[in-house]
Amino acid sequence: EVQLVESGGGVLRPGGSLRLSCAASGFKFDDYGMSWVRQAPGKGLEWVSGINWNGGSIGYADSVKGRFTISRDNAKNSLYLQMNSLRADDTALYYCAREIAVAGTSWFDRWGQGTLVTVSS
Amino acid sequence: SYELTQPPSVSVSPGQTARITCSGDALPKKYADWYQQKSGQAPVLVIHEDDKRPSGIPERFSGSSSGTLATLTISGAQVEDEADYYCYSTDSSGYHRVFGGGTKLTVL
Numbered sequence: 001e002v003q004l005v006e007s008g009g010g011v012l013r014p015g016g017s018l019r020l021s022c023a024a025s026g027f028k029f030d031d032y033g034m035s036w037v038r039q040a041p042g043k044g045l046e047w048v049s050g051i052n053w054n055g056g057s058i059g060y061a062d063s064v065k066g067r068f069t070i071s072r073d074n075a076k077n078s079l080y081l082q083m084n085s086l087r088a089d090d091t092a093l094y095y096c097a098r099e100i101a102v103a104g105t106s107w108f109d110r111w112g113q114g115t116l117v118t119v120s121s
Numbered sequence: 122s123y124e125l126t127q128p129p130s131v132s133v134s135p136g137q138t139a140r141i142t143c144s145g146d147a148l149p150k151k152y153a154d155w156y157q158q159k160s161g162q163a164p165v166l167v168i169h170e171d172d173k174r175p176s177g178i179p180e181r182f183s184g185s186s187s188g189t190l191a192t193l194t195i196s197g198a199q200v201e202d203e204a205d206y207y208c209y210s211t212d213s214s215g216y217h218r219v220f221g222g223g224t225k226l227t228v229l
Binding site for chain 2: 037044045046047050059061062095100102104105107108109111112113114
């Protein structure tokens with residue numbers, strides 16, 4: 001069974017840093033791209049960042065570029081999101097999602113349950 | 122930045138057909154995907170590449186796309202289909218990956 005389990009969320013002050021992790025199991029992790037998607041309380045979904053199977057292709061939403069860094073460790077079946085210079089509008093539930101990529105397009109076929117990040121003074 | 126536009130809400134009676142639209146300038150060249158999110162749960166993929174239904178998704182869910190408009194259709198909507206629905210796609214460069222603002226489907 002495919003499982004994605006996020007961890008690392010918490011409460012912190014503006015300007016702080018946090019590292020999120022996503023532990024994957026039940027599938028061959030290095031066959032898939034992965035993404036982080038977030039959802040602010042009561043709001044819609046926002047794609048944050050994505051990484052291909054070997055880390056050779058990475059993308060970020062404009063809202064986090066220069067502050068967040070996505071990475072993966074295929075030996076540990078894990079995805080990470082290093083979040084620096086956090087702001088109040090980064091407060092959200094952060095989901096890890098598995099990507100299926102075919103011929104220039106991709107979609108998210110499995111999602112974790114999310115980890116909550118709260119940035120507040 | 123690129124935007125996908127959805128109606129905030131759609132309401133139907135059980136058994137009726139619900140249609141949720143998603144408008145975006147790059148949709149003539151880029152696929153749309155659709156995600157269902159029930160209250161307090163993670164999103165679930167219901168349609169990918171405009172019109173492909175993953176295994177396990179009921180046949181009443183279908184998708185289509187024409188020009189700058191993608192549509193999710195739920196034929197014979199059930200009470201259990203009440204959820205927020207989000208479209209997803211990219212701009213023409215493929216770099217900006219975005220979700221629509223979401224549509225709350227009410228079935229009652």
